[in-house]
Amino acid sequence: MARNVDCDLGHPLMEAGLESPADEEGVHDSFHQLIAEQIHNGGLGEAFELQQLQKELDEESRDCVAQLSSPGSERSERRLLGMQHDEREPDPFTGERWSSDTLKILSSMPSRTIGRSRGAIISQYYNRTMQLRRRKQSRPSIQDFSRSARPTIRGYGIETDSTDADVNKRDRLVNNLQNLSVSDRVRMLRAMPLSVAEKSELRRLASQKERRTLSGNQIPCCSRLKYYVIIAARQSWYSWLSFVHSLQLWQVALKRVSGRFGSGVLSYFLFLKTLLFFNLFLFLLIGLFVVLPQAVHPPALSEGRHSFTGLELFTGAGYFSDTVMYYGYYCNYTLRMNCRNENGGQYASVSIGTSSDCTLKHLPYKMPLAYFFTIGMAFFVTCIILVYSMSKSFGRSFRIDKSHSILAMKAFCSWDFKVIKKSSVKLMSENICTQLKELLAEVNHKHSTKTLYQKLWRVAVHCLAWTICVASTTACVLSIYFFSEHMHQNLQQSSRSVTKDPLLNEASLLALPVVVSCINLLLPIMFNLAAWMEDYESPSLRTYVAIGRNLMLKVSVLGVLCYHWLGRVAADPNSIGLKCWESFVGQELYRFLLMDFIFTLLDILFGEFLWRLFSEKVLKKNRKPVFDIAKNVLDLIYGQTLAWLGVLFTPLLPAVQILKLLLLFYIKKSSVMMNCQAPSRPYRVSQMTTIFITLLCFPSFLGASVCVTYTMWSIKPSSSCGPFRDLKTMFQAGKRWVEDLEKENPNLSMLARAHSYLVENPFFLFVGAGIFLIVIYFHSQVVDGQRKIIGLLQEQIENEGEDKKFLITRLQSIHEQRRTPTRRLTSQGSAY
Amino acid sequence: MSLVFGTGFRLFHRYHDLAPQLVPLDYTEQPDVKLPYELIGSMPELKDNPFRQRIAEVFSEDGQGNMTLDDFLDMFSVLSEMAPRDLKAHYAFKIYDFNNDDFICKSDLEKTLNKLTRNELTEDEVRMVCEKVLDEADMDNDGRLSLEDFQHMIVRAPDFLRWLSPKHYNVQ
DSSP: OOOOOOOTTTTTTHHHHHHHHHHHHHHHHHHHHHHHHHHHHHHHHHHHHHHHHHHHHHHHHHHSSTTTTTTHHHHHHHHHHHHHTTTTTOOOOOOOOOOHHHHHHTTTTTHHHHTTTTTHHHHHHHHHHHHHHHHHHSOOOOOHHHHHSOOTTTTTTOOOOHHHHHHHHHHHHHHHHHOOHHHHHHHHHHHHHHHHHHHHHHHHHHHHHHHHHHHHHHOOHHHHHHHHHHHHHHHHHHHHHHHHHHHEEEEHHHHHHHHHHHHHHHHHHHHHHHHHHHHHHHHHIIIEEEIIHHHHHHOOSSSSSOOOOHHHHHHHGGGGGGGGSGGGGGOSSOOSSSOTTOOOOOOOOOOOOOTTTTTTOOEEHHHHHHHHHHHHHHHHHHHHHHHHHHHHHHHHHHHHHHHOHHHHHHHHHHHOOOOEEEEEEEHHHHHHHHHHHHHHHHHHOOOOOOHHHHHHHHHHHHHHHHHHHHHHHHHHHHHHHHHHHHHHHHHHHHHHHOOOHHHHHHHHHTTTHHHHHHHHHHHHHHHHHHHHHOOOSSSHHHHHHHHHHHHHHHHHHHHHHHHIIIIIIOOOOGGGSOOOHHHHHEEEHHHHHHHHHHHHHHHIIIIIIIIHHHHHTOOOOOOOOOHHHHHHHHHHHHHHHHHHHHTTTOTTTHHHHHHHHHHHHHHHHHHHHHHOOOOOSOOHHHHHHHHHHHHIEEEEEEEEHHHHOOOOOOSSOOSSSTTTTTSSSTTHHHHHHHHHHHHHHHGGGGHHHHHHTTTTTHHHHHHHHHHHHHHHHHHHHHHHHHHHHHHHHHHHHHHHHHHHHHHHHHHHHHHHHHEEEHHHHHHHOOOO | OTTTSSHHHHHHHHHHOOTTTSSSOOTTTTOOOOEEEEEEEETTTTTTTTHHHHHHHHHHSSSSSOOOOOHHOOOOOOOTTTHHHHHHHHHEEEHTTTTTTTBHHHHHHHHHHHHHTTTHHHHHHHHHHHHHHHHHHHOSSSSSSSSHHHHHHHHTTTTGGGGGGOOOOOOO
16 A cells, blocks of 8 residues: 555554564464364364355355446356366466365455455545544554554454444444544545445435534534634635636647647646746736836836837837836835825825825835835745745655666556547557567666777767767857857947947847857757767666756856846946946846747747658658657746846736747647657656756756846946835845834834844855755655665565465465365365 | 546536437436446547556446446546546556456456557567566565555556546536
8 A cells, every 4th residue: 555654663553563573483373273273173173164164155245246346256256166177277376276265265365355345445444534533633552553454463353243344344434534524534535446326425424423413512603603604615615626627728728739649748738837827926926016006106207218119029128118117117216196296297206205295195105125025025935836846746756765666667657548549549559569678678688798899989979979069068158158248349339429220229139139049949959969979778868968968058058148147237337328237137138038939939930840841741751850848848947047037127027928938838739739749759757847847946946046136135226227226235125124114113123133133144044054954864864764664664565475375375285184085075065 | 526536517418428318417316327338438538548448347337338427427536637646546456457356467467568569569578578567566476466566566656647647627
């Protein structure tokens, strides 16, 4: 059973369990006595055995009436009868022929009836509900911990009458169920492997009894009211959940994709959906607290408002630069609603403090504080959600013990039931066949004899491939560095001389994004060629190496760009004539995002559509291009990193990203359905999903948050625009607010001091990180301990198997001994 | 219908749509209606699945694949994505147990492999794979996989949840 192993070694159960291997001699001896007694008391023993057999037959016939697999039990009966003759193959234990009595006893062993008999399922779930109840109350006592359906040695001989036991078990199960909370009860009922009719019967019984006990007691009116309120709240919550579930975005489309391509390609689209929800959350939060208040109270606009030309959609500058979209639009004072000024103007915002003209003072809304805290909260909540989903995903795919059952898992878990289309099913069969053959070959020829020359050759090839990749990455990164510097100098020159065409100036800003996107598109092709040259044996290694190289490229490109923006542009904004460097950086990020989208579309057009036409018409191959899941997911992660980097400078960037993801979904889906085929190499979905979520969390989100934190902490904001105009760093907005609070209310000086110690002092961060690492270390030790216990339990199971074999052979030998003198008698009178 | 994972009403309509003349719309008197296996096996989710016969047999009351509404709901409840892993493992075991003896013995394994690979593996390869699988997964060394062996192996397989989850929510 898949149970959670409790690692508490002082637990009485553990002690009992660990004692049993040592106790085995005693157990064997006691059974030896019992068996010896039976041999001596010949007649009595026979009568007893016949009684047992009769009881077992009755039990079996009752079991036959049970719903589950009744023809199966008939078949096993027939097989039992047939086995006395020479029809069947010898039992794998010892090659002996078992007598029908032995086989009858064997077939009604609890471990064999777990799936078949309802009684066993009910008792198993009785135990589970008992555990659940006890867990919620106090430390469990050892009597309640009988194993699933096997009789323990302790319980031997107590339950002889099975009908009563069955009804008893059911009653006890119902009793347990009604003592659980409603949600636990529903969960337990759902997880039971019984039919719906039986489950609803159990539920009816449990709620019936509950109603009876409820009406019996006198509930005071306020707790009854509370009870009703809780029930109403719970029902509305369930109906809301089912409503949300039925609204699932893109269900039909995803089903079609998974029906044709399987779970691997589906995971890409699910990842896209996840990113969409992240951006939606970001957009809602920032839109509500930052964009909306500012949009409702527009600041006084400066001179020289640009007119709308079409180029704005690409460059993000021009008309857009004085809108809510960019940092520069936001004001640095407190917004007060409905404040009429003498000088006219419907909405006038008043600076901090002086508000003598204002007659109505509604909620003051400090813009700098709102901006700072909203961005901080958005990042914090995103971090928590990411870490949570990453740990959940990791927990699911992490294997605690060294598993060797690769072949078994391939046989049972590789069939993807999501695939419905006939041709895809056929393809999947072929894939599984190939994989099984490969695994067999691998297992059989584990030691491939490679000569020294071959090994050296492989090492040389790998070195060469890696050198090519690293060299090309470095070359591209350096080229971006120098190109950005060149663009920077261009801008400096053009800011000094006013002669050039402003439109051309703006269009030239697009050059850097185009270069970066080109590199992002072309370099992975070179990495693929290098991998093809290397010719990896295991496909998973190949995928990991490809992901590693792509990641290396994207991380270095983003690093150089961040240096360019924060190190060059922000350091000296006046040299390029910028009044507002944050808006400029925001516009750059908008351009990068847009170019990334356009180049993805181009890639779909050329890489998938035209390539398919080319390979069909010119090369006359019937194979469509394969959808490269890893590369596409990394592209998504790259886009998301840009969005996270840009949120501080461009509060509306999540909205742009949402639009981009929506369009990308539909375009990718149609392209995949038309032009691609499923990946022919095996794809381990949950491991890959874990890797992608980890990549989203670690290089991507961590890098973005480090950049944003650095910007907030150390870089001086521009002095003529934005909500942090007159501060030394953006971070000071929070500090200033705390100081203001302290001034207004001296009792809050503690808060100010706490703020200065906790938040500004890096020592606190170090301590926090240290504690976090210590907790992780302890957990890894716990995992090690659990691994050891799993090893012990496996040994114990093997020993139990040995026990079973021993008992059965002894049982059989007793039957043989007794049967030899009386064989003729019993075989004549047998009514089998 | 909170005992059933997934939306019960849509499932009922899908059941009804399979044979509108046989299935009444009013189920309050609990009519005894059984749809034959041929209709169940013609559903798009199961049509091309090599295990469809076993799935229908496991969930049907009579073990032949003819399903009542309760059996139908059972089947989709377990097949839905929200069913817990233990439940799926329990039924997966039953589906792979071709001779219904509550153990996956060698012959069951061979049949499973042949269905998976559409009989493309040779006899020798099938035999070798069966031996290796029993080696790897059989813990108490009795030569066959019990339910517990199977569940123990499934717990370690992270991809098991994409098993048995065809999405069925759209009413097409």
